[in-house]
Amino acid sequence: MLFQIIILSLFLFSLGLYGLLTRRSSVGLFIAVELMLNSGIINFIAFNRYLAPTQVDGQVMGIFAMALAAAEVLVGMAILVMLFRLRKNVDVVGMNTLKH
Amino acid sequence: MNPAWSQNLFYFLAGTMAIMGLFSMVTKHILRSAIYLMVVLFLSAGVYLMLDAEFLAGAQVLVYVGGIIVLLVFAVMLTQSSALIEDHPTIKRKLLGALGAGSFFAVSVYLIMQSPLVNDPVVTAETASIATLGKTLVDSGPTGYVLPFEVISILLLGVLIGGSVIARKEK
Numbered sequence: 001m002l003f004q005i006i007i008l009s010l011f012l013f014s015l016g017l018y019g020l021l022t023r024r025s026s027v028g029l030f031i032a033v034e035l036m037l038n039s040g041i042i043n044f045i046a047f048n049r050y051l052a053p054t055q056v057d058g059q060v061m062g063i064f065a066m067a068l069a070a071a072e073v074l075v076g077m078a079i080l081v082m083l084f085r086l087r088k089n090v091d092v093v094g095m096n097t098l099k100h
Numbered sequence: 101m102n103p104a105w106s107q108n109l110f111y112f113l114a115g116t117m118a119i120m121g122l123f124s125m126v127t128k129h130i131l132r133s134a135i136y137l138m139v140v141l142f143l144s145a146g147v148y149l150m151l152d153a154e155f156l157a158g159a160q161v162l163v164y165v166g167g168i169i170v171l172l173v174f175a176v177m178l179t180q181s182s183a184l185i186e187d188h189p190t191i192k193r194k195l196l197g198a199l200g201a202g203s204f205f206a207v208s209v210y211l212i213m214q215s216p217l218v219n220d221p222v223v224t225a226e227t228a229s230i231a232t233l234g235k236t237l238v239d240s241g242p243t244g245y246v247l248p249f250e251v252i253s254i255l256l257l258g259v260l261i262g263g264s265v266i267a268r269k270e271k
Contacts (some may be wrong), residue, residue: 001107001110003212003217003218004110004119004213005109005110005114005147005151006217007110007209007212008114008117008118008142009245010203010208010209010212011118011121011207012117012118012121012140013144014201014202014204014205014208015118015124015125015201016121016123016125016226017197017200017201017204018125018197018198018200018201019124019197020204021193021196021197021200021201022125022193022197022258023189023190023192024189024220025102025130027130027134027175027179028130028133031130031133031134031137032125034141034172035121035125035133035137035140037125038140038164040145041144041156042144042147042148042237043158043165045132045147045148045151045153045156047152048151048153049151049152049153049227050223052229053152053223053224053226053227053228054224054226055228055229055236056228056232056233056236057236059153059155059228060236060237060245061110061154062153062156062248063155063156063159064248064252065180065266066156066159066160066163066164066254067163067252068252069164069168070167070256071165071255071256071259073168073171073172074171074259074260074263075259075262075264075266077171077172077174077175077267078180078262078263078264078266079266080150080175080266081178081179081267082266082267083177084104084149084178084179094187098162
C-alpha cells in the first residue's frame with residue numbers, strides 16, 4: 001500500500017511541476033505549488049503510518065507544512081492584488097518592476 | 101475495515117485525484133483550475149483518514165478547502181482580467197513542460213522501484229492517537245515540537261499583519 005501511495009503523490013507532484021512549467025498567470029502558479037505541497041504532505045503521513053506508526057513526527061511535519069502553505073498563499077495573494085492594482089494584469093513575465 | 105474494501109476505496113480515491121489534478125493543470129480557466137484543485141485536496145483528506153491521521157484530515161478540510169481555495173477564488177475574482185481567466189500556453193511550452201515533468205516522474209518511479217519500498221512494510225494495527233499528536237506538538241522535551249510550533253504561530257501573526265498592510269488601499 002505504501003508503494004501505491006508514493007506513486008500517487010509522485011504523480012500529483014509531477015502534475016504540479018507541469019503546471020509550474022506551463023502556466024503564466026500567477027494564480028495558476030500558486031495552484032500548481034499548492035498541488036506539490038499537498039503531495040508532500042501525503043508522503044509525510046504515509047511514511048509516518050507505515051514506518052513509525054506509534055510516533056507522530058510525520059503528522060507534525062504535515063501540520064507545519066499546511067500552516068506554511070496557508071501563510072504563503074496569504075502573502076502571495078496580497079502581493080498579487082497589489083500588483084494587479086498597479087499594472088492591471090497578473091502575468092508573471094511582466095513582473096520585473098524590481099529589476100528596473 | 102475489510103482490507104480488500106479499503107484497497108478498492110484507495111484506488112477510487114487515487115484515480116479521481118489523478119484525473120482531477122490533471123484537469124486542474126491543463127484547463128484554461130483559472131477559476132475551474134481552483135475548483136478542480138479543491139476536489140483533489142478534499143479527496144486527500146480521505147487518504148489521510150485511511151492512513152489513520154484524523155486530525156490532519158480535519159485540518160486539511162478546514163485550512164486547504166475552507167481557507168486557501170476560498171482565498172484563491174477571491175483573488176481570481178478581485179483581479180478580474182482576460183489575462184488571468186484564460187491561460188493559453190504555447191505548444192512549445194506545453195511540450196517542454198510535459199517533457200520535464202514526465203522525465204521527472206519516470207526517473208523517480210525508476211528510483212523507487214530500486215528501493216526496498218516496493219516490498220510493503222509490515223502494517224501494525226496500533227497507531228498513535230490524536231492525544232499523542234497534541235502532546236508531541238507542545239512538548240518541550242527532546243522529542244517535542246514546541247519551539248517550531250511557537251515559531252509558526254509568530255510567522256502566522258506576521259503574515260496576517262503583513263498581508264493586510266500590503267493589500268490595503270493607499271491613500
